[in-house]
Amino acid sequence: MAKELVVQARGVRKAYGGTVAVDELDLEMSRGEVLALLGPNGAGKTTTVEIFEGYRRRDKGEVSVLGEDPERAGWAWRARRGIVLQDNQDVVDLTVAECVSHFARFYPAPARPADVIEQVGLAAKADAYVRSLSGGQRRRLDVALGIVGRPELVFLDEPTTGFDPEARRQFWDVVRDLTAEGTSVLLTTHYLEEAEALADRVAVVNRGRVVASGRPAELGGRQDAAAEVSWFGPDGWQRRSTDRPTALVRELEAAFGGEVPRLTVSRPSLEDVYLRLIGQSGDVGAEGALR
Amino acid sequence: MSGAPPAPPVTGPGVLRGGLVAPDVPRGGPAGRRLVVASLARAKVEVLQFFRSRDAVGFTLALPVVMLVLLASIFTEHVQGTPVKFSQVYTTGLLAGGVASTCFLNLAVAVAGERENGTLKRLAGTPMPRTAYFVGKALMVLTTCALETAILLVFGHFAYGVAFPATAWRWFTFLWVTVLGATSMALVGLAFSSLPRTARSAAPVANLPLLVLEFVSGVFVPFTSLSKTLYGVAGIFPLRWIAQGYRSALLPQYFVKVEPTGGWDHLQTALVLAGWCAVGLAVAARTFRWTGRGER
The missing domain is CATH 3.10.20 (Ubiquitin-like (UB roll))
Structure with missing residues (x-):
């Protein structure tokens, strides 16, 4: 039985001026899956995700997210997916509780703000001003704001950049709780251990296209190498x-x-495989060759 | 995010055009309710955030008062041939300047900042009807403008004997000049917010044109000492008309003789201000960006 796809992209292309950021990208993601987009800086991960989120228009190709084209989808669709942004510095003059309650007002069927704050581990900080939060706490608030509408699909764009190892592990637990409830998560990261720890499947993006995808343990034929x-x-x-x-x-x-x-x-580590993939992606060719 | 599918014509409050409004402004009953709920939520957060930045509140509200103290201490005499003190005349100008800074300057700088710190991007990613953001800003700006105007008027009254509007009709003039002036200035500020390249440059970029406008519109310098040409050019912009509107509400009737046309020009004032509302709205609708300029 075919699994329901929450993301389906075919031949997506996006250029800024003469620079091609996303080039004939194909990607599929099933409901309930945690998919990590892995790739070096400038590989086109963020542009890809922003096209899926509805922030950005593509030049060509087909995209369906939760069954709709993000460029045409309306508010009801926007309520079904949650976005955790990369480095926002907003809402500093609100408390954590005020902030989460405020964003809950925009959704048709939000979670209870107190529950969401508990879920991301900020209960002790509920009445603290956002400006007083540490970097890790701030990111957990970003997650709370991304999931307060109880989305089916959550976008996490490089969520743990700049974290110390302990904060990173705590953050992973938050994501695991989320996925345990059946939420689909599309994660971008350039930390290999993060992809290995969280993702059901990894797609390596280089120069605007997916050069390999598969389970972390099997990426690039790792298990048979x-x-x-x-x-x-x-x-x-x-x-x-x-x-x-x-x-x-x-x-x-x-x-x-x-x-x-x-x-x-x-056997070759994920890092060995990854470095090989992004080093010689020109020869690797289409997705599937390395499955 | 834009480009709605073909749909029946949208009706209801807050339906404008272009980028100011989500193409998916909801239709029918629950839709209107969504807009109201989201707008009130935005207004609450806007006012809360404004009053929590206490230094900004203090200085915003104190600025016109301090200016009045300065001007009243420099120009202590009466207007020639009248029992009216200069402080009364300056109050009218400072009221207009106050509307310009609480609405135009405040919004131009704040929105540029919210574009850079990600507020706008985050909101655009939620199902919030985009109009709600603008309604929230409008309510915040009207609140601060009302507060600032009241403080200046009451302070002037008790400190310098500045007279309140003398009749109900003049109170009415005072009210509509404030509301229409604040709205036009706010919309122009919203349109202007896309111009500065960064949040840091927003204040200087917005300050220069405002300061020039304040001088040629008779806010700090009595308009009678400006050249006809200069004052005529100022007539293109809203500030001069707001100042004239306040003069008509606060100065004795015989002051009308020195006005260029010999009248208070209420109709023209209303038309120019309404025109600037339309211009500000049209420009903002076409140019408003929800993400920063540097982002791609």
């Missing part, structure tokens, strides 16, 4: 690349008559 086995032998460090690491380890065990000194078996 040759493993690297290394150990410390009588002649120093040894390293061998093999499709059958188990057999090799067994041979080594026999050769050493037991424990193999300093044995490791590794």
Whole structure:
């Protein structure tokens, strides 16, 4: 059975003057999925997301988000998706509670503001002025404002840029709570561990197009890639690349008559795959080739 | 975000044209309700935020009062051949200047700031009817303008014996000049807010034309000491007419003799101010941007 698609884009193109930001981009996203758009700065992630959000017009291509074209969709559609912006410095003279209640007024069926504040972990700060929040708290408020309308689809654009590791982990928990309730999340990030921690599926964007997509563990054929086995032998460090690491380890065990000194078996990390993809995207070709 | 699908003609309050209004201004009953709910929510937040920036409130409201104290202490005599003190004349000019700064300057600077700090982008991403943002701003500006006008008038009355409008008719004049003047200045300010390249440049960019206008419109310098040409040019803009309107409400009737036409020109005042409302609205509707200039 085909899954319902919340985002469907085909041949999307957007240029600013002579600079092509998005170039024949194809993307699909299923309901309930957490999809991470991964790519270097300037790859076209933000432009892509802004086209989906309805902020930006595309030059050509077809886009359907929650069944409607974002360029034509009305207020009811806007109430069904939530946007968490990248670095807003607004509403500083309101308290957290005032702010969330205010934005709840714009939606037909909002969540209770107090519940949303609790959900993003700001209950203790409900009566604090927004200007007094730390960077991480501020981002959680941005999430609260993005989800107070109880959207089916949430856009998170580079949500943890500039976070320390602890704040990042706390933020991930907020996102996990959200997805546990069935909300679809489209996330852009340039942190690989963030994509690995949160996403069901990753799409690597480079030079305006999707160069690979798949589950984080399988991206770029990672699961089938040759493993690297290394150990410390009588002649120093040894390293061998093999499709059958188990057999090799067994041979080594026999050769050493037991424990193999300093044995490791590794496969390419997401980072290895990612760097390969954005380095040689010109040769990689269409999506699917690497699925 | 724009470009509504073909639909029956939209009716109801707040339906303007172009970028000022979401193409999806809701139709029918619940739609109007949505607009009212969102507009009131915006107005509440606008007023709350304004009064929470206490230094801004204090200085905005104090500026005309301080100007009156200065001018009244420099020009202590009476207007030649009349029992009217110069402070009375200056009050009329400062009332007009106050409307210009609370409405035009305030909006031009505040909206440019909200474009840069992401307020506008965030709001544009919600289902809020876009008109609600402008209604909220209008209510905030009218609140501050009313407050500022009242403070100046009451302070002038008790400190310098500035007379209140003498008749009910003159109070009526005072009221419509304030409302129409504030509305035209606010709409022009809204249109102007797209001009400064950044929020930081908004204040100087808006201040220069305003200051020039204040001088040639007889706000700080009595209009009688301006050249005919200069004062004629000022007649293109709203401020001169607001000042004249306040003169007609606050000065004795015989002051009308020094006016260029020998009359208070109420009809012309109303027409010019209404014209500027239309111009401000039309320009804002075509040029209003919900995101910053640097964004792509």
